[in-house]
Amino acid sequence: MRRTVRTALIAMLLSGGVARADNFPSHPVTIVVPFAAGGPSDVMARKLAERMKTTLGETVLVENVTGAGGSIGVGRALRSPPDGYTISFGHLGTHVANGAVYKLDYDLVADLEPVVLLPSNPMIVVSKNAVPAKSLGELIAWLKAKPTPAAAGTAGAGSGSHIAGLYFQNVTGVKLQYVPYRGTGPAMNDLVAGQIDLIVDQLSNSINQVRAGNIRGYAITDTKRAESAPDIPTTDEAGLPGFHMTLWSGLWVPKGTPKDIVAKLNASAVDALNDPAVRKQLQNLGLQMPPKDKLSPEALGSWQKAEIAKWWPMIKAADVKVN
Structure with missing residues (x-):
């Protein structure tokens, strides 16, 4: 009798486990x-x-x-x-x-x-409108000429925007001062407000602000132009060949x-x-x-x-x- 009960309990538990998987989600x-x-x-x-x-x-x-x-x-x-x-x-x-x-x-x-x-998401190099540069080449020259590193927003150490910033530094030789946020949403708010200088940001986060004229977009880190932003050149076209990141x-x-x-x-x-x-x-x-x-x-x-x-x-x- 005990063996039968034990067997029944085990069977019930096992079938219950299967049922939980079969009925997912409940x-x-x-x-x-x-x-x-x-x-x-x-x-x-x-x-x-x-x-x-x-x-x-x-x-x-x-x-x-x-x-x-x-x-x-x-x-x-x-x-x-x-x-x-x-x-x-x-x-x-x-x-x-x-x-x-x-x-x-x-x-x-x-x-x-x-x-x-x-x-x-390809990345896009964007800056506040107060930055005088009108092209990626001019932006890089402006960054190199600044007496102090420009403030670059990121979503924190090791975030996509931070990695992209490091990559940008490596290929251009510029120096950046990273300002960490809890996400690139808050970073974008400060860029629009002019509190930071630039972000190497996800295109999806920046494109609407670029379209609205609230920030300036320079180049997309892809081998081809984005359908959602056909007027923005690729980094290859803008004079920084090989700077690709998705x-x-x-x-x-x-x-x-x-x-x-x-x-x-x-x-x-x-x-x-x-x-x-x-x-x-x-x-x-x-x-x-x-x-x-x-x-x-x-x-x-x-x-x-x-x-x-x-x-x-x-x-x-x-x-x-x-x-």
């Missing part, structure tokens, strides 16, 4: 964005969340957890139960560069399960999340990216859709490892300090 899912509301990461996450709730059948919330170049928000998501209900949104800065900048108490590869690669984004969940739940989240995100209305919204922001063969969890995992191998040496050579 309550709201949260995407943790490690930057302030209003920035490019936040905007992309909210557009995806709105569409993903249709396929998942549950509300998908966005929670902004800021600080330390996004590492606090990634840690918050990573330490959540591996049940698929907490998703880590991040990009080149948070899920690659931070490993070379911060003494993290987690491993960006070993402690996370990749879900899907998201649209990418800030890609992705979704991850804590390690140990069941593979069938990862598959459901991946399918929901891919469905959102394939939705014509969502695609148009993201492309209008200057975002570039990932190729269809790069949308699997495995593809994101491989890409993340390759980017770590590419960027860590440069970041460590720059001896980035965290204040």
